[in-house]
Amino acid sequence: MKFINCTEASAQMGITVRRVQQMCKNGNIPGVVKQGRTWLVPDSAIHNVTNKETDYRKKKKPLPIGIADFKEASQNYYYVDKTLLIRDFLDNKPMVSLFTRPRRFGKTLNMDMIRVFFEKTDEDTSKFFQDKLIWQCGNEYTDYQGKYPVIFLSFKDVKCTTWDDTLKKIRKLIEMEFTRHIELENSPKLNEYEKSQFSELANEKADEVDYQMSLQILSLLLHKHYGTKAIVIIDEYDTPIQQGHSCGFYDEIIAFMRNFFSGGLKDNAHLAYGFLTGILRVAKESIFSGLNNLKIYSLLDNTYSQYFGFTKDEVQQMLDYYGASDKYDEVCQWYDGYQFGSTEIFNPWSVINYIDDKCFPKAFWQSTGSNDIIGEIIAAATPEVTENLHKLLSGESVTTYIDTSVIYPEVQSNPHSIYSFLLIAGYLRVSAIYPQHDGNFMCDVSIPNKEISFVYEKEVLNKTKQNGTAVAIQQAIFSGDAAKLQNLLEKYMLESIASLDGANEGFYHGMMLGLCAVVSNRYQVKSNRESGLGRFDVALIPCNKTMPGFIYEFKFASDSKVDLNLLAEAALRQIEEKKYDTDLLSAGIINIQKIGIAFHGKSAVVKKA
Numbered sequence: 001m002k003f004i005n006c007t008e009a010s011a012q013m014g015i016t017v018r019r020v021q022q023m024c025k026n027g028n029i030p031g032v033v034k035q036g037r038t039w040l041v042p043d044s045a046i047h048n049v050t051n052k053e054t055d056y057r058k059k060k061k062p063l064p065i066g067i068a069d070f071k072e073a074s075q076n077y078y079y080v081d082k083t084l085l086i087r088d089f090l091d092n093k094p095m096v097s098l099f100t101r102p103r104r105f106g107k108t109l110n111m112d113m114i115r116v117f118f119e120k121t122d123e124d125t126s127k128f129f130q131d132k133l134i135w136q137c138g139n140e141y142t143d144y145q146g147k148y149p150v151i152f153l154s155f156k157d158v159k160c161t162t163w164d165d166t167l168k169k170i171r172k173l174i175e176m177e178f179t180r181h182i183e184l185e186n187s188p189k190l191n192e193y194e195k196s197q198f199s200e201l202a203n204e205k206a207d208e209v210d211y212q213m214s215l216q217i218l219s220l221l222l223h224k225h226y227g228t229k230a231i232v233i234i235d236e237y238d239t240p241i242q243q244g245h246s247c248g249f250y251d252e253i254i255a256f257m258r259n260f261f262s263g264g265l266k267d268n269a270h271l272a273y274g275f276l277t278g279i280l281r282v283a284k285e286s287i288f289s290g291l292n293n294l295k296i297y298s299l300l301d302n303t304y305s306q307y308f309g310f311t312k313d314e315v316q317q318m319l320d321y322y323g324a325s326d327k328y329d330e331v332c333q334w335y336d337g338y339q340f341g342s343t344e345i346f347n348p349w350s351v352i353n354y355i356d357d358k359c360f361p362k363a364f365w366q367s368t369g370s371n372d373i374i375g376e377i378i379a380a381a382t383p384e385v386t387e388n389l390h391k392l393l394s395g396e397s398v399t400t401y402i403d404t405s406v407i408y409p410e411v412q413s414n415p416h417s418i419y420s421f422l423l424i425a426g427y428l429r430v431s432a433i434y435p436q437h438d439g440n441f442m443c444d445v446s447i448p449n450k451e452i453s454f455v456y457e458k459e460v461l462n463k464t465k466q467n468g469t470a471v472a473i474q475q476a477i478f479s480g481d482a483a484k485l486q487n488l489l490e491k492y493m494l495e496s497i498a499s500l501d502g503a504n505e506g507f508y509h510g511m512m513l514g515l516c517a518v519v520s521n522r523y524q525v526k527s528n529r530e531s532g533l534g535r536f537d538v539a540l541i542p543c544n545k546t547m548p549g550f551i552y553e554f555k556f557a558s559d560s561k562v563d564l565n566l567l568a569e570a571a572l573r574q575i576e577e578k579k580y581d582t583d584l585l586s587a588g589i590i591n592i593q594k595i596g597i598a599f600h601g602k603s604a605v606v607k608k609a
Contacts, residue, residue, distance in 0.1 A: 002042070002043045002044075003033060003040035003041060003042055003043070004040070004041055004043050004046075005038060005039075005040060005041070006020045006021055006024070006038070006039050006041065008041075009041040009046060012046050013046060015323060016323055016324055016325075016326050016327070016359075017326060018323070018324070018325045018326035019323040019324075019325075020039075020041070021039060022323075022325075024039035024041065025039075029041055029045050030042075030045055031044075031045055032045075060078075060321065060322060061076070061077055061078045062076075062077055062078070063077065063078055063352045063353075063355060063356045064077035064078060064079065064109075064352065065352055065353060065356060067109070068108040068109050068112060069109075069112060070109060070112040070113040070115075070116045070128065071116060071125075071128055073109060074113075074128055074132070075128065078318065078321065080310060080314050080318070080348070081132050081133050082106065082109075082110055082113065082307045083113065083117075083129060083132040083133050083134035083135075084133050084134060084137075084307070085110060085113075085114075085304060085307040086113075086114065086117055086134050086141065086144075087133075087134055087137050087141050088303070088304060088307075089114075089273075090140075090141055090144060092303075093273070094273075094293070094295035095271070095273060095274065095293035095294075095295075096265050096271075096273070096274035096275075096276070096293050096294045096295065097273075097274070097275050097276070097294075097295050097297065098276045098277070098278070098294060098295070098296045098297065099275070099276070099277045099278075099297050099304065099308065100277075100278055100279060100280060100296065100297070100298045100299065100404070100424060101277070101279070101299060101308045101309075101340075102279060102299075102424070102425055102426025103279060103425075103426065104347070104348070104349035104365060105308045105309045105345075105347070105348060105349070105426070106307075106308050106309060106348055107235060107236065107277040107308060108154060108156060108235050108236070108277070110277075110307060110308065111152070111154075111233050111235045111275060111277055112152075114231075114233060114275060115150050115152045115231075115233055116128055117129060117134070117144075117145055117146075118144065118145070118146070118147065118148045118150055118231050119146065119148060119149070119150040119231075120146055120147060120148055120149055120150075120226060120228070121146065124146075125145070125146055126142075126145050126146060129142075129145065147228065148228055148229070148230065148231045148272055149181070149222035149223075149225070149226045149228060149230045149231070150230065150231045150232075150233065151177060151215065151218055151219060151222070151230055151231070151232045151233065151264075152177065152233045152235075153173055153174070153177055153233070153234050153235070154173075154234075154235040154236060155170070155173070155234065155235065155236050155237055155238075155239045155240055156235060156236035156239055157169075157239075158170060158173070158239050158240040158243070159239060159240075159243055160240075160243060160247075161243070161247045162247065162249065163244070163249035163252040163253065166240050166243065166244070166249065166253060167208065167211075167256070170211070170240065170256075171204055171211055172204070174201065174211055174214045175201065175202055175203070175204050177218070178198060178201045178202035178214075178218060179202050181218070181221075181222065182202075183225065184198050184221050184222070184225055185198060185199070185202070187221075187224075187225045189224050189225050190221060190224055190225065194220075194221055194224070197210075197217055197221070198217075198221055201214055201217065201218070208256075209259075211260075212256060212259035212260050212263065213259070213263045214260070214264075215232060215260060215261075215263055215264025215265070215268075216263035216264050216268055216270070218230070219232060219264065219268060219270040219271055220270045222270070223270040228272070229270055229271060229272035230270055230271060230272060231271075231272050231273050231274070231275070232264055232265065232271060232273075232274045232275070233274075233275045233276075234274075234275070234276045234277075235276075235277050236277060236278060236279075237257070237276050237277070237278045238278035238279055238280055239278075240253050240257075241253050241254065241257065242279075242280075254287060257287050258287050261287055265293070265294070266293070279424060279425055280421070280424055280425075296404075298404040298424070299338075299339075299340045299341070299423075299424065300340075300341065300402070300404060300430065300433065300441060300443075301341050302341035302342050302343075303341070305340040305341030305342060305343040305345075306340075306343045306345075308340065308345075309338060309340065309345035309346060309347065309348050310345065310346040310347075310348045310351055311343060311344065311345065311346070312336075312344055312346075314346075315328070315331060315336075315346050315351055316328060318351065318355065319331065319355070322355050324355060324359050327354075327359045330359070330361055331346065331351060331354060332346075332449075333361075333449065333450055334350070334354070334361045334449055334450045334451050335347045335350040335351050335354065335449055335451055336448070336449055337429050337447075337448030337449040337452075338426075338429050338448050339429050339430050339431070347365055347426075347449075347451065349364060349365060350363075350364040350365050350451055361450070361451075362451075362454075363451045363452075363454035363455055364451070365426075365451055365452075365455060366451075366454065366455045385418055388400075388419075388510075389418075389514065390510045390511065390513040390514030391510065391513060391527070392428070392445070392446060392447055393447070393453070393513065393514055393525075395446070395447070395524070395525060395526075396446070396527060397431055397444045397445060397446040398419065398444070398445055398446070399442060399443070399444050399445075400419040400442070400443065400445060401419075401420075401436075401440065401441075401442055401443075402419065402420050402423060402430075402440060402441045402442070402443045402445075403417065403420045403440050404420070404424065404440065404441075405440075419445055422445075423443070423445055426452075427447070427452060427455065428445040428446065428447065428448070428452075429445065429446060429447070429448035430443045430444070430445055431443075431444045431445070431446055432444040472488050473485065473488045473489060473492055473515050476488055477515065477516060477540075477550070480548065480550065480593040480595070480608060482595065482606045482607060482608035483606070485595075485606045486604055486605060486606035489597070489604040489606070490602065490603060490604055492515075493511075493601075493602040493603075493604070494602050504556060505554055505555070505556035505599070508554055508556060508597075508599045509527070509537060509538070509554055512537075512538060512552065512554065512597075513525065513527055513538060516538060516540060522542065522543055522544070522547070523540040523541060523542055523543065523550075524540070524541040524543070525538065525539075525540060526538065526539045526540075526541060529583070531579070531580050531581070531582045531583040531584075532578050532579030532580050532581070532582035532583075533577075533578045533579050534574075534578035534580065536551055536552070536553065536575070536578075536580040537552050537553050537554045538550075538551075538552040538554075539551050539552070539580070539583070539584065540552075541583075541584060541587060541589070542589065545587070545588045545589055545590075547591075548589075548591040548592065548593050549581075549584040549587075549589040549591065549592045549593065550592070550593045550594075550595065551575055551580050551581055551584070551592065551593070551594050551595070552595050552596075552597065553571040553572070553574050553575050553580070553594075553595075553596050553597070554571065554596075554597050554598075554599065555567045555568065555570060555571045555596070555597070555598040555599070556598075556599050556600070557598060557599070557600040558600070559600075560600060560601070562600065564598040564599075564600060564603060564604070564605035565598075565605050565607070567598035567605070568596045568597060568598040568605040568606065568607040569596065569607055570596070570598075571596025571597065571598060571607070572594060572595075572596035572607050572608075572609050574596075575594045575596065575609070576594070576609070580594075581594070593608065593609075594608070594609035595607070595608050595609075596608075596609075
């Protein structure tokens, strides 16, 4: 009888090594032999075991990709139990709660869970919670189940390019929600005027003012009909506001939303509780003005921090369930790194897609949508901000003021709001927080993981006006073609930088970091690190040791009379004299390209050893 090791068995069966080891340990493979810590599998057992494994995998619940319906997700798919969010809410009972989180971190599914839990319906919806964690918390929590009329609106798909189309779509959503409560049409507890109000809003016969008052009107009608105040849930409330900012109708959508929320959430005698979700708290001085019953939970707050996104334990359990426990470290490198309050969080959308894609890592999050405002951020960025964005791309952290109430117009008027937007939108993580007396924070921010490094390449670097030239520069950097790199750098600077930008070496250093960042999937990009007898400017350390490594030293001339050729040669001598290649040699890199670059204004000279 021939025996093979677990690695060979894994390849033949098409499953992970960890899964083979588990099957050996559990006695699921007949005739195995253990030698020390190693299991040996008889090759004659492979065929039968493969068939059994196929049957085993067929029994697994499918992954909930794109499923935002709580009933469907919790009954027919693998569901990560977030029902204790309800317990935590009931412990505090804020009148109106606003949850701000990045896209695809489970906001819509959680809001639908809240709707199903609280909503009074003819169906016994307790069956969806009896096997969940909330049901283990006792009657003081479960007694709230199915006791309230609920108004639920999701604005996540309101992405129109004009105000007229936006208003039409919002009116249609409101009409559909009124129609969902068709029991009000002939309610004996409503008078004729109230029934006519319902009919007009349910049949799109009302005017804009009526739609602005629709939350207040519907909550009043539901309160009278059921004798219980209504719960209002608004999911992704800021999506049409972002569209308004990008497409030129910001003032119109803000005016509508101000009245819409004021009537429904402020001093509304028919409101039990309100829940809102969004990416940003986008209108601190207008929409929520005077809304003193609003409690905001941003990604910097500890409260509810574990309920949006996956925690470490949840990811490990999911990987175990799908027989991919040995992939945990890879999942951490690609999709971990977010910090919501004090909780370490994984991107749920990407983890689910990674497992579904047979554990092949790639940037799933970038396909979920784009923020048009990224282009505006790049256009408004000062040289200092641009340099810091490049530092982030190369793996460094930046200390900056974070305002969790940032609004879209501030991106142009306050360039430092860029970091606040990128953090709240999911492009950055917080590694350290320094609370400020105004309620905001100074934070150390950085890129959270490999996935976001790729997203930066697509959604930040690719939005620069000179993207074609930038890509060619990156190819020249990778190939070490000094003459081509020199010509392309001068073309890039001629097209992209202002005459006053190149005032110091730091500017060019930041520019080069940004251009190098695109190779971060193949190289570690290091900046200003100790090596040998000093600190190199930039080093590209290959992930595969058979590939070449690169060391760059930059020089800057403020005087146009300085010979840039001599300055670039001096940069090369510095690399040799200071032994900047020490760390690369220690890492086993044999082919090391040494490049010196001298800058003045929009001119550059590149020398290669």
